[in-house]
Amino acid sequence: MKTSDGLSRLRQKLERLRRQNLCLDMSRGKPEERQLDLSAPLLRMMDDGNFLAEGGVDVRNYGAYQGIPEARRLFGELLRLPPSQVLSGGNSSLNLISDALKRCYINGALPGDTPWCKLDQVRFICPAPGYDWHFHILETYHIEMLPVAMDAEGPDMEQVRRLAADPSVKGLICNPMYNNPTGITFSPRVVEDLAAMPTAAADFRLIWDHAYAVHHLYPDRRDQLADIYEACLRHGHADRVLMFASTSKITYAGAGIAALAGSPANIAWAEELIQYQLVCYDKVNQLRHVRFLPDLAAVEAHMKRHAAILRPKFELVLAILEQELGGSGLARWHAPLGGYFICLYTEDGCARRVNQLCQEAGVTLTPAGVCYPYGQDIKDNTIRIAPSYPSLEQLEQAMRILTLALKIVHAERREENGQHKEG
Ligand SMILES: Cc1ncc(COP(=O)(O)O)c(C=O)c1O
Secondary structure (H helix, E strand, C coil): CCHHHHHHHHHHHHHHHHCCCCCEEECCCCCCHHHHHCCHHHHHCCCCCCCECHHHCECCCCCCCCCCHHHHHHHHHHHCCCHHHEEECCCCHHHHHHHHHHHHHHCCCCCCCCCHHHCCCCEEEEEECCCHHHHHHHHHCCCEEEEEEEECCEECHHHHHHHHCCCCEEEEEECCCCCCCCCCCCCHHHHHHHHHCCCCCCCCEEEEECCCCCCECECCECCCCCCHHHHHHHCCCHHHEEEEEECCCCCCCCCCCEEEEECHHHHHHHHHHHCCCCCCCCHHHHHHHHHHCCCHHHHHHHHHHHHHHHHHHHHHHHHHHHHHHCCCCCEEECCCCECCCEEEEECCCCHHHHHHHHHHCCEEECCCCCCCHHHCCCCCCEEEECCCCCCHHHHHHHHHHHHHHHHHHHHHHHHHHHHHHHC
């Protein structure tokens, strides 16, 4: 059979699906409705009319801009730091990341440090593929992004060490556990190296976005992330790491609570500057959250219920990938044990075209390239799959289309190559 026969059959199949006017969205890692419903009791946590947090603070009023003690304690447990080294903020960890970078930029990383805005050049190491919003934030500060390849253990540490030897390189931004989008967790060796490595900039910062700290898919098979703060402390770099987390994918996405944690010096500096940025964060939301989820054990029990909803979706995506593409050599992927994403690596030069075919057939994927700084997936080989939001039925349809599109793109390339050879 000529390859063109195979290609036209695949195209006909896609055309039939296209005519169904499907509208399937696998573009963003959003919880689905049943997951949001798990937190319904949260909205009733203030019904008893008691608005007092520990220490007698009325959460309906101004005060306690560092967050209520219970919220600082909860995030302290999650991030393995004492509550005094944690600030509980508003509804978004990304907002806290952006503010932390703004303080470095305008005021300096610590008192006495040169504000980055006074330097000719500020650059950041960006393990890629990575989280598009991290890259957007850096771009808004005109910080030059230096992509570093990710492998099965995390960022390529040889590249990281080489870049960190340049004084204009002021930090590295990452999502170290159940990484968005690769799904991998940084290995103990990578965590140790990031803490230990020499950096030319004394005010080098690791922006440690621990967004998926408790987002395991399997109760008894979990990735473990080594303790970055403990490692930094041991290597005499306690101020190096700024840690962030939120309940966006524990309770409500965009209506949860978030936290910043780090060394006493980093937290004292953040407190000093934050107090003039706002009078206080939303403590009503903090209090109802900690009443609903008072400690890490409660969070973990709650996350098992999320996992029960998410697990079949991840397993379905992986089963279809295996069924349609397994052993074909057309793509590779990793089966994550948690988080919100599965990353599909095609042959180089295919991802954009696959994305386009999917879009034409009614499947929205994360736009090609966005998992890389400046939207530049130089190899054009990365597709981020976000299985959480669609129903199982929608997911099945979307994955059949995605794998079909991938086969079409490969057949097109084979045909092109054949023509070149003939020509
Ligand atoms: C790695 C990562 N960090 C942060 C966020 C958003 O967090 P928040 O809602 O707390 O700003 C997301 C959401 O997808 C994410 O994937």
